[in-house]
Amino acid sequence: MTRVLKEPEERKAEIMDTAQELFHIKGYEATTISDILEKAGIARGTFYYYFKSKDEIMNAVIERGIAEQIQTLMPIVENNNLNALEKLKQLIVENDRKNAENADMLAYLHQPENIVMHQKSLIQGVHQSAPLIAQIIRQGIEEGRFHTEYSLELAEFILVGTSFLFDSSIFHWEREEYSARMKALADILETTLRTEQGCFKFLHLLAKKT
Amino acid sequence: MTRVLKEPEERKAEIMDTAQELFHIKGYEATTISDILEKAGIARGTFYYYFKSKDEIMNAVIERGIAEQIQTLMPIVENNNLNALEKLKQLIVENDRKNAENADMLAYLHQPENIVMHQKSLIQGVHQSAPLIAQIIRQGIEEGRFHTEYSLELAEFILVGTSFLFDSSIFHWEREEYSARMKALADILETTLRTEQGCFKFLHLLAKKT
Numbered sequence: 001m002t003r004v005l006k007e008p009e010e011r012k013a014e015i016m017d018t019a020q021e022l023f024h025i026k027g028y029e030a031t032t033i034s035d036i037l038e039k040a041g042i043a044r045g046t047f048y049y050y051f052k053s054k055d056e057i058m059n060a061v062i063e064r065g066i067a068e069q070i071q072t073l074m075p076i077v078e079n080n081n082l083n084a085l086e087k088l089k090q091l092i093v094e095n096d097r098k099n100a101e102n103a104d105m106l107a108y109l110h111q112p113e114n115i116v117m118h119q120k121s122l123i124q125g126v127h128q129s130a131p132l133i134a135q136i137i138r139q140g141i142e143e144g145r146f147h148t149e150y151s152l153e154l155a156e157f158i159l160v161g162t163s164f165l166f167d168s169s170i171f172h173w174e175r176e177e178y179s180a181r182m183k184a185l186a187d188i189l190e191t192t193l194r195t196e197q198g199c200f201k202f203l204h205l206l207a208k209k210t
Numbered sequence: 211m212t213r214v215l216k217e218p219e220e221r222k223a224e225i226m227d228t229a230q231e232l233f234h235i236k237g238y239e240a241t242t243i244s245d246i247l248e249k250a251g252i253a254r255g256t257f258y259y260y261f262k263s264k265d266e267i268m269n270a271v272i273e274r275g276i277a278e279q280i281q282t283l284m285p286i287v288e289n290n291n292l293n294a295l296e297k298l299k300q301l302i303v304e305n306d307r308k309n310a311e312n313a314d315m316l317a318y319l320h321q322p323e324n325i326v327m328h329q330k331s332l333i334q335g336v337h338q339s340a341p342l343i344a345q346i347i348r349q350g351i352e353e354g355r356f357h358t359e360y361s362l363e364l365a366e367f368i369l370v371g372t373s374f375l376f377d378s379s380i381f382h383w384e385r386e387e388y389s390a391r392m393k394a395l396a397d398i399l400e401t402t403l404r405t406e407q408g409c410f411k412f413l414h415l416l417a418k419k420t
Contacts, residue, residue, distance in 0.1 A: 115326050123380060153394030161371040170333060184363030191401040 012050045015040050020061045024108050028058060028117040062121045066128050072098070077132055084140030085195070088133075089202055096206055110169035122163045130155045137193065147194035154192055161188075175207070182206055222260045225250050230271045234318050238268060238327040272331045276338050282308070287342055294350030295405070298343075299412055306416055320379035332373045340365040347403065357404035364402055371398075385417070392416055 006014075018040040022031045033054055037044055051057040076082070076090045099106065109118040133155035140146035148154055164170055165181065173181065186200035216224075228250040232241040243264055247257055261267040286292070286300045309316065319328040343365035350356035358364055374380055375391065383391065396410035 112326065115329060116322065119325060119329065119380070148397070150390075150394035150397055153391050154398065156391070157371045157375060157394060157398060160375045161367045164374050165367060165370045170329070180360075181363050181366070184360035184367060187358070187360055188364065188367060188398075188402050191404065192398050194401065 008050075011046075015042065015047065015050060016057065016061050016064060019057045020065075023058065023061065023114075023117065027108065027111060027113045029113050058117055059120065059124075062117065062124050063128075066121065066124045069098070069125075070128055070132065073132075077136065084136050084143055084145055085199055087136045087139070089200075091133075091136075092203070093206070110167075118169065122167065125163060126156060126159045130159055133159065140193070140195070145195055148192065158189065158192075161185075179204075179207070218260075221256075225252065225257065225260060226267065226271050226274060229267045230275075233268070233271065233324075233327065234315075237318065237321060237323045239323050268327055269330065269334075272327065272334050273338075276331065276334045279308070279335075280338055280342065283342075287346065294346050294353055294355055295409055297346045297349070299410075301343075301346075302413070302416070320377075328379065332377065336366060336369045336373060340369055343369065350403070350405070355405055358402065368399065368402075371395075389414075389417070 015036065019031070019036050022035055022039060026035070031054070033044075033047060036054075036057070037047055040047075051060065073091055073094060076087055076094065079087070082090065108114060109121060130152060134152040137146055137148065137151040137155060141148070141151070162185065166178075182203045186203040189195075189200045189203075190197055225246065229241070229246050232245055232249060236245070241264070243254075243257060246264075246267070247254055250257075261270065283301055283304060286297055286304065289297070292300065318324055319331060340362060344362040347356055347358065347361040347365060351358070351361070372395065376388075392413045396413040399405075399410045399413075400407055
């Protein structure tokens with residue numbers, strides 16, 4: 001009788017799936033490594049072969065989740081028929097739509113007991129998205145549309161500002177406060193990218209979702 | 211024999227002092243309400259007369275701490291001999307100096323177990339500082355120096371960006387990465403305030419402290 005052995009990468013991904021499910025159901029703090037072992041049906045040694053700690057598997061789960069989310073946006077980033085402004089616009093609108101669609105799934109990150117995981121996921125989001133946004137800004141510079149010496153640093157600053165300021169579990173804006181901040185964001189993008197006034201006016205229409 | 215009764219505000223402040231000390235020594239998560247009662251020498255009913263929960267006393271401690279820090283900066287805000295740009299410069303430099311001076315005291319907020327308290331204190335800092343910065347921006351507009359329709363929203367965006375991006379427990383920059391981001395910040399301020407290029411060049415000199 002032969003046993004079908006799993007590839008290490010496949011095994012690792014399965015353990016991450018299990019952990020992710022538990023973090024989702026029980027919350028990060030309340031989930032123990034023993035919970036993960038039991039649900040995954042693996043020995044403690046197997047877990048430690050792949051991960052040093054609960055913190056490490058949480059980071060792996062977050063990085064994978066962000067990478068998957070970014071992957072779904074890549075068709076926009078790589079679309080040669082779009083200019084830099086069109087790309088930014090489509091990315092923002094599509095990301096906004098996806099966040100609204102996944103609101104239920106993201107709700108657990110907004111629980112007070114998952115604040116560590118939530119903050120790490122915002123930071124990972126900034127680190128992973130900034131180079132892509134910077135690449136689009138550089139495309140806009142080549143097109144003569146944008147003008148800045150700080151494509152990466154500006155991308156980071158805008159991503160940090162928007163990720164934290166527009167996160168409903170961090171800042172609690174009324175509908176009108178939110179709207180005023182989206183208008184300000186349009187102005188911030190237009191001035192820092194030294195581009196035409198009104199380019200980012202579509203942001204005025206992105207209303208508060210929840 | 212007469213007993214000297216304490217005024218309620220004084221009593222409340224003393225309980226907050228005790229809680230603050232315990233949060234500092236043991237960390238927020240590890241401190242229980244019983245710890246606070248014991249150290250303050252008060253009955254449970256007295257605590258609940260002033261605070262609904264540990265979360266509420268934490269918020270009160272944070273708000274008071276931020277208010278005190280802002281108070282030390284008020285002589286700059288209220289100095290009629292300074293123009294708006296000079297005020298912003300002095301506030302940034304003085305705040306940077308104070309943070310370096312208080313690095314030891316602030317270190318406990320950077321412990322992973324105090325992340326809830328730390329995030330709340332960054333948010334409180336933004337909420338309490340933004341109106342002051344907005345007031346200085348409006349002074350600059352009157353002086354014909356700055357030009358924006360979004361003084362408050364811009365102040366918030368800049369404060370959120372800088373508070374989170376330059377917090378050493380959230381983003382870990384090497385010295386050169388930090389320096390590039392300070393240069394970008396100068397550019398962001400100059401463009402969003404539509405002011406003279408080079409006005410915020412002093413930021414290039416604010417080196418990474420820790």
